[in-house]
Amino acid sequence: MQRLSNWINRKDNHSISSYVFTTPSNRSKNVRHFLTPLHRSLPNSKRPAANKKFAKTKMLAQISGIALLSLPAKSLTTALFTTQAEAYETVMASQTLTLASVKGNSTYFSTDRFEHGFGFDIARSYAHDLGVDLQVKQYDSDADALAAVRKGKADMALTTASTKLSTESGVASINISCGFDSTLVANGLHPKTNWSFRSSTDPLAIKASHFLCDDGQLINTTKIANFYDQTLLKDDYNRKHFEQTLTANLPSYKSSFQQQASAYNHDWQLLVAMGYQESHLDANAISPTGVRGLMMLTNNTAKAMGVSDRVDPYQSIGGGARYLEQMKEAFAEVPNPDRLWFALASYNMGPNAIKSIQKKIEKDGKNPNSWSNVYAYMSDHASQNSRYVQCMDYVTNIRSYLESLKMQTV
Numbered sequence: 001m002q003r004l005s006n007w008i009n010r011k012d013n014h015s016i017s018s019y020v021f022t023t024p025s026n027r028s029k030n031v032r033h034f035l036t037p038l039h040r041s042l043p044n045s046k047r048p049a050a051n052k053k054f055a056k057t058k059m060l061a062q063i064s065g066i067a068l069l070s071l072p073a074k075s076l077t078t079a080l081f082t083t084q085a086e087a088y089e090t091v092m093a094s095q096t097l098t099l100a101s102v103k104g105n106s107t108y109f110s111t112d113r114f115e116h117g118f119g120f121d122i123a124r125s126y127a128h129d130l131g132v133d134l135q136v137k138q139y140d141s142d143a144d145a146l147a148a149v150r151k152g153k154a155d156m157a158l159t160t161a162s163t164k165l166s167t168e169s170g171v172a173s174i175n176i177s178c179g180f181d182s183t184l185v186a187n188g189l190h191p192k193t194n195w196s197f198r199s200s201t202d203p204l205a206i207k208a209s210h211f212l213c214d215d216g217q218l219i220n221t222t223k224i225a226n227f228y229d230q231t232l233l234k235d236d237y238n239r240k241h242f243e244q245t246l247t248a249n250l251p252s253y254k255s256s257f258q259q260q261a262s263a264y265n266h267d268w269q270l271l272v273a274m275g276y277q278e279s280h281l282d283a284n285a286i287s288p289t290g291v292r293g294l295m296m297l298t299n300n301t302a303k304a305m306g307v308s309d310r311v312d313p314y315q316s317i318g319g320g321a322r323y324l325e326q327m328k329e330a331f332a333e334v335p336n337p338d339r340l341w342f343a344l345a346s347y348n349m350g351p352n353a354i355k356s357i358q359k360k361i362e363k364d365g366k367n368p369n370s371w372s373n374v375y376a377y378m379s380d381h382a383s384q385n386s387r388y389v390q391c392m393d394y395v396t397n398i399r400s401y402l403e404s405l406k407m408q409t410v
Helices: 053-065 072-080 089-095 118-130 143-148 162-171 181-185 202-211 215-227 235-264 268-279 299-304 313-330 338-349 350-362 369-380 386-407
Strands: 017-022 032-037 096-102 109-111 115-116 133-139 156-159 174-175 194-197
Touching: 032 350, 072 194, 089 096, 089 202, 096 143, 109 299, 109 386, 115 118, 115 143, 115 386, 118 133, 118 156, 118 202, 118 215, 133 143, 143 156, 143 162, 143 194, 156 202, 162 174, 162 194, 174 202, 194 202, 202 215, 215 369, 215 386, 235 268, 235 313, 268 313, 268 338, 268 386, 299 313, 313 338, 338 369, 338 386, 350 369, 369 386
Parallel strands: 096 133, 096 156
Antiparallel strands: 017 032, 109 115, 156 194, 174 194
């Protein structure tokens, strides 16, 4: 499949931003770090190298985990003399990292069996780094999530809580971007997305500081932030176009989306998001390369899916739904939620192209079933293959449209 048009505005950011980490115990001592943000829309961008200055400041930050963790003195005293088992010991004994989280576009998205999110994906990576499973407990507010950590009901929290709230809650917090806030801001994410722990001296918190501030992870965090970009529908033109198209066109096709989604075990709003990305919900759409219809099927794909009339909305949606189901089956070994992103990428590029990337990733000793690894590979090699840029945008846009449909933000 391929995109109908390139009208969607993407942002470019060529600036190099500096950040200051401030140690709570000494506000006058600052350590500056520098990192060049990565962007999907810059095919020629290169992976930033960790220079000597960056490596030195990173080492200093890792030596003193407390420099990245904010904790009131009273709580620190309690932590040092408490007899309660450290969270790290509990996690390793149970082989499960329990995360208290609050729904948000920067933290955790969980609706209608969809489970993903910027902060959630990085927490999954941390759990994988520890060699344990991740379990999420959802709370209604940042205060509730932090209270769960303080009371030992969760090992860590994922929130956008302010420094004041973290201090009042008696927890230690670390910025998920390790202080590189512009990486998040450039993608419309909350700049203070953070993890919180009962104690800054707990190995779980110290290891988290090392994990987040590692130069390789900083690059990975930037790429995950790019995938979870929230700016697409914040753009006034894009938002109005999406809103107007749904209002004008969706009522005519809603029952067809729902029926075909049910037939192939899909979420109907996911198919709507795909249809908007493919054709802007235009049943008569046709591209210069000959793909056509609401789901923009090629002639060969239409025949393989049993579609005799590509401009018939019901048939087109059915063909797209059936093809997506085949893509899911092609990546049955990939665990959820990553399987959906693999299926969408394959819908756009074809399964063989994605499987080829998986083989290259596995050869490098990385997990081939991780979407973040596949996305990172495409980002790193975008200058060599323009289809990678198209595919990254394709999956990212559909995720944005799906979330908006689910959250009813448009």
